[in-house]
Amino acid sequence: MINCEGLVKIFKSEDIEVVALQGLNLTVEQGEMMAIIGNSGSGKSTLLNILGGLDRPSAGQVHVGGWDLLKIKEEQLVEYKRKTVGFVWQNNARNLLPYLSALENVELPMTLGGKVDREYAKQLLEWVGLKDRMRSRLTQLSGGEQQRVAIAIALANRPAMLLADEPTGSVDTATSDQIMSIFRKVNQELGITIVIVTHDLALAGKVDRVVAIRDGLTSTEFLKRNPSLDGNAAGFSSQEGGLQDVHEAFVVVDRAGRLQVPKEYLESVGISGRASMEFDGEKIIITAPKSLEGDSQ
Numbered sequence: 633m634i635n636c637e638g639l640v641k642i643f644k645s646e647d648i649e650v651v652a653l654q655g656l657n658l659t660v661e662q663g664e665m666m667a668i669i670g671n672s673g674s675g676k677s678t679l680l681n682i683l684g685g686l687d688r689p690s691a692g693q694v695h696v697g698g699w700d701l702l703k704i705k706e707e708q709l710v711e712y713k714r715k716t717v718g719f720v721w722q723n724n725a726r727n728l729l730p731y732l733s734a735l736e737n738v739e740l741p742m743t744l745g746g747k748v749d750r751e752y753a754k755q756l757l758e759w760v761g762l763k764d765r766m767r768s769r770l771t772q773l774s775g776g777e778q779q780r781v782a783i784a785i786a787l788a789n790r791p792a793m794l795l796a797d798e799p800t801g802s803v804d805t806a807t808s809d810q811i812m813s814i815f816r817k818v819n820q821e822l823g824i825t826i827v828i829v830t831h832d833l834a835l836a837g838k839v840d841r842v843v844a845i846r847d848g849l850t851s852t853e854f855l856k857r858n859p860s861l862d863g864n865a866a867g868f869s870s871q872e873g874g875l876q877d878v879h880e881a882f883v884v885v886d887r888a889g890r891l892q893v894p895k896e897y898l899e900s901v902g903i904s905g906r907a908s909m910e911f912d913g914e915k916i917i918i919t920a921p922k923s924l925e926g927d928s929q
C-alpha cells in the first residue's frame with residue numbers, strides 16, 4: 633500500500649534549511665494497522681503529511697496505492713486526497729462543523745464527493761458507538777465523542793488508508809482505548825490500512841507493528857510476538873514499556889546496509905565518529921576503534 637524509499641523532505645526558509653526526512657524507507661502492507669513512534673521533531677508529522685498529500689516530498693520515492701506522490705500533479709492530488717486518504721488529527725476541530733448534527737457532518741464529505749450514502753453514514757456512526765447521538769449537534773457532544781465523529785468523517789468516502797496523527801493526544805485513557813478499538817474494528821471490517829503517528833508507547837502497544845523514527849530515518853521496528861493478540865486481549869499491557877513486553881525489537885537495515893546504532897550503545901562502548909567492525913562467521917561485532925598504531929607499522 634505504502635512504499636517509501638530514500639524519502640527526503642527539506643524545509644527551506646530564508647536563512648535555514650531543515651532536513652526533516654533524511655532518506656527514509658518504509659513499507660506498509662495493504663490492510664495493516666501499524667504505528668510510527670518517535671520523539672518530538674523526529675519527522676513523524678512530516679511523513680504523515682506527505683503520505684496524506686498535504687505536503688510535497690523533496691526527493692526519493694513515495695508510492696501509495698499506485699500513486700507516485702513525487703510526480704503527482706496538483707489536480708490528481710485532489711482526487712488522491714478524496715479517494716485514497718482519510719485523516720484523523722489530535723485536534724479534530726478542523727474536520728467538524730459545530731452547527732451541524734453528527735450525521736450531517738459525516739454526510740458532508742460524501743456531498744463533496746458527489747454521492748451521499750445515508751445508510752453508510754449511519755453505519756459508520758454506529759461503528760464508532762454513536763448510534764444514539766447521530767442527530768446531536770457537535771456542540772452537544774463531548775471532546776471524545778467529537779473525536780469519534782471525526783473518525784466516521786475520515787471514513788465517509790471509503791478511503792483505502794486512514795492516517796491518524798496523535799489521535800488520542802487530547803482524550804483520557806478510557807476514550808483512548810475506545811478509539812483504538814474503533815480503529816481495530818474498521819481495520820478488520822473494511823480491510824482499511826491504518827497508520828497511526830504517536831509518541832505514546834502505550835498506544836503503540838495496541839498495533840501489530842511499530843516503526844520508530846529517529847532524526848528523519850526509520851531506526852527500529854517492533855513486531856508483535858503473537859499477532860493473534862489484539863489490543864483487547866487479556867494480559868495485554870498498556871503500561872509504558874508495554875511495547876517491549878509484547879513486541880520484539882528489530883533494527884532496520886536499509887538496502888545499502890545502513891542501520892542506526894542506538895546512541896546509548898555507542899556511548900557505553902565509547903564509539904564516536906568511527907568504529908571497528910568484525911565478522912566472526914556468525915556475528916557482526918562493532919567495537920570502539922582498535923588502536924591505529926598497529927595500522928601504521
Ligand SMILES: Nc1ncnc2c1ncn2[C@@H]1O[C@H](COP(=O)(O)OP(=O)(O)OP(=O)(O)O)[C@@H](O)[C@H]1O
Nearest residue numbers: 643650652670671672673674675676677678679831
Ligand atoms: N513547515 C516547516 N518549516 C520548517 N521546518 C519544519 C516545518 N515543519 C516541520 N519542520 C521541522 O522538521 C522537523 C520534523 O518535524 P515534525 O513535525 O515532522 O516532527 P514530529 O516528529 O511530528 O514532532 P512532534 O511530535 O513534535 O509533532 C523538525 O525539526 C521541525 O522543526
